[in-house]
Amino acid sequence: MTGMTASPPPLFPPVADTVIARFRRRRMLSFAVPLAILAYLLYAAMAFDVAGLAARAKMDNAKVLLADFWSHKTHVTRDNRSGRLTVAIEGEAKGLYPQGRLPGWVTVAGEVTTIDLGGGHVVTYDAAGARYAVPDYGIIDIRPQGDRLVLTTPEGALPDWINASDRRVSVTTAGGRFAYTRSKVETFRYAAGWPAFFFTPDSPFFGKSWTQLAGLALWGERLDPSRPNVAAMASGFLNNAMWQHGAVFWAMFETILMAFLGTFGAAILALPLGFMAARNMMPFGALRFGLRRVFDFIRGVDGLIWTIVLARAFGPGPMTGALAMLLTDTGSFGKMFSEALENIDEKQVEGVRSTGADSLQRARFGVIPQVMPVLLSQVLYFLESNTRSATVIGAIVGGGIGLMLTQAIQTQKDWEDVAWYIVLIVLMVMAMDSLSGWLRRKLIRGS
Amino acid sequence: MADIAHGTNPARPLPGDTSAAYLALVRRRRLYGGIILLVFALAMISGFRLAEDRNAGGFLNGLPLVLDFPSEVLSEAWDKRANLPGLILRHLPSLVETLNIAAVSTLLGGMAAMVLALLSTRGLARWPRLTGLFRRLMDGARAIPEIVIALVLIYILGGGPVPAAVAIAIHTAGALGKLFSEVAENADLKPVEGLQSVGASWMQRMWLGVVPQVAPNWLSYALLRFEINVRASAILGFVGAGGIGYDLKIAMQWGQGRYDLVVAIFLLLFLTIVAIDRLSDHARNRLVKG
Known part of the structure; x- marks a missing residue:
């Protein structure tokens, strides 16, 4: 070592040069790769027109969506011709409060209706028109006269949150929204939560607290004399007209059913096909080659196309989705199974053969026990990912929770339903994930 | 083992008993296996009948029709086969868009997955207490089907490639993050310790100590994801998120008379998928086997 430091080794320069050159190339590469990725992403940003996205984005939609995710609005409407007052969640007929059981913040005294929006905002409907008391501003007063509306506001210019014309006056404040036209006057009150989630307002259980409900279920007097309270609650919940929990749970079941049938159907079909496509099991090369190409073709055509083709023959529904998944996965399983079969240990087969077993027995006792854990774990992986695909395929073939989700999104107003479906789908996929993981551990260790 | 030579031992079961016990065991195992198989078969059959009930058309009624649609499409396309090359060329830009969506989402999702995986791997995590949190984050990202995010984003941003890219990227981050973390768990910690001893920061330890070890496997998983x-x-x-899928939907809606278009788009999609399959298979073999 000491000798080395005294004079540089004359023999090594070529080696040193190549090493240094390699290092330089490495260093270049470590700069070039991120640069290339960055350049590609810049190109993609231009191709996708990300710059124009801000202009096209509809932030109002985002606001509506986010508000619906955690809150609701209640419409208090008076028909100005008949004087009829309705209070309804989201303004839907299914969310209508029955007369005599209006929420506490609406008080009716003769012809005068008072709506307390909270925070000092109070709206009053009376025979002559309507008034809205806005804190720190004053009273907005509207009287119809003949054909037009007369608006009286405190002194000063009209603020921009009041929108007034002869035919329509609308006010938007932090407390809620208010609109007056000749035909009707309407107030929206916003509040957190989804009040009709469990029971619709026409149910006797609506608006009760958990303790009250538990009391009613366990020892309370029967609200409906024909059946116990628990049964009435269950049916009120499942047949909830706004949320349709029964239908939603059924749709979830249908989605899982599609995944189950598709995955295991494909596994059953692919097992013999995999044997026929494995080099060490199938002596006829032509058949083997043909089967492999069939697997490649099925996988190449892709689930989307199979879904379309099968939907033409079988019509929309969950069976079509299951069959599409079955077909696509047969291709994948066939390939994977045949590869697993080619990697088996031949000694065990030899051993079984030495006892005079025929080919079927050799397969049953020499091959299956070896490959079963591998095959099963592959199938169970697919079961989990197919649950997710079943949502998408359901949206295309019209079955399961995927259909409900796309319908709810397309109506563009029931975003609370969308939020709930997303929660359910995520929980369902997570549950299937842990179920398949548990089964995988159990089966593979067990056998 | 040597005991056997001593003949009968009252403490041990006789050979006859052993075989009887063994046979009983086998019989019991077969019975359990049979019961499980029976339950499984019943579940399959009843599930299938249920699904068939809810379907618009029955299985046996539809079976003869399966080939009707493809043959109708193909025969029409064959009559107009002269159009095919032109149509294929016209739809190449849509194919490029589809590929761009996939590539961008794989890149972005893959980068997020790298960070998430390192943060959630025991022994490597920057904040060991938070590994559970990052894992749950990945589970959540993995569980959300792409279609959910895509449809919600289409509502806000309008149709186009960006909602699709974001949706797929989120799912990719979760799916790849889990696989990346499994690979990183098996990484050799000695380089990391060496780097730590010379005062390297967490970023440096990961970038210089872990990433070079796991890069081939990570790349191979990322290629599979791209596929x-x-x-x-x-x-x-x-x-509704743009690309070749949207063209296909429009072509399907036109229906009869435009089946040459359907076949052209189908051919494009098929050839691309097969080509990418082959390329990534080849590349992955080289990556993992060196």
């Missing part, structure tokens, strides 16, 4: 993402982006196009 999956090409398919996913074609499907998302079908629900």
